Amino acid sequence: MLRVVLFLAFLIVPVLEIWVLIQIGQVIGGWQTVGLLILDSLLGAWLVRREGRRAWRGLQQALQSGRMPDRELADGALIVAGGALLLTPGFLTDLVGFFCVLPFTRPLARRALSWFLGRRVRLLTAGTPYGMMFPGGGSGARRPDGGRVVSGQVIDDPAPEDARPVPRRPADS
Template identity: 40%
Template sequence: MRILFLLFAILPIIEIALLVKVGGIIGGWNTIGIVILTAFIGAYFVRREGIQTLQTAQMKMQRGEMPGKEMVDGLMLAVAGVLMVTPGLITDTLGILLVLPGTRHVIAQFVSKNMQLRVVTATSSQQGSPFSGADPFAQKRDENGDVYEGQYTEKSQDDDDTPRIR
């Protein structure tokens, strides 16, 4: 929740202050030119890296492998694209870090470790909660642990041979 507050409230204020400061140093038109140029360069790199990631994912799927790393890369590239198109110098810097393969992989490893830690922490803290009872959506299993699902009809000999669905 704090991260969302920082992203939507404080980051735009910092971006505007930085753009005004840079505009005072190098000029307003030069600052606008840099922002537009970084948006075009970022869009080019996001497209190039995205196509390469998509091709790698397709090759893995053809071999029957799960393209997990490529899915994370695709998500990071989508975030990088949004950051690069957003006007500002800080968002452009973050976008460039996500577009470059070396830094993107380092950030992806950090995020995945952080997510794993949160998942483990969240599941271990929920064990004592009042909602930790039986799962109402769990599948019913027989004594061997097998799951059997479906409908069947039962025909009785003593009736008029009308099937009954149970």
């Protein structure tokens, strides 16, 4: 599923970016569109540098105080990802990049990242003894094939393809 989403993203996003660039270029002009892209990139670079420094200071403070820097590490990852998106030419990727970098939208991006990664970890550890370490992972977590895992043991394992009943057509009269 993730591979299909990534494939479609790498196929559709560039086409959408080109379409948006053409639409904006028709409204404000070609040189103005290029100037807006350059201004957007400069603003993004300045913002990534500023927020990166802030995240680095927060990481150092968390380590010095002896607490786990989970929020700071997530912020750093979002700033790096947002910076990469801001470096790519286009307005759509810049919107997502600014969403990851801006300090007032980053908590929303952090929650989305945490939800996505938590879901992936629970799914990947559902059939292992480590599934109990994650909330929902060891107590009846559903596997992609429909089976359930409880305490590291697979239960309700779906029948193999060849063991499933084959629907029969009504006899021709």
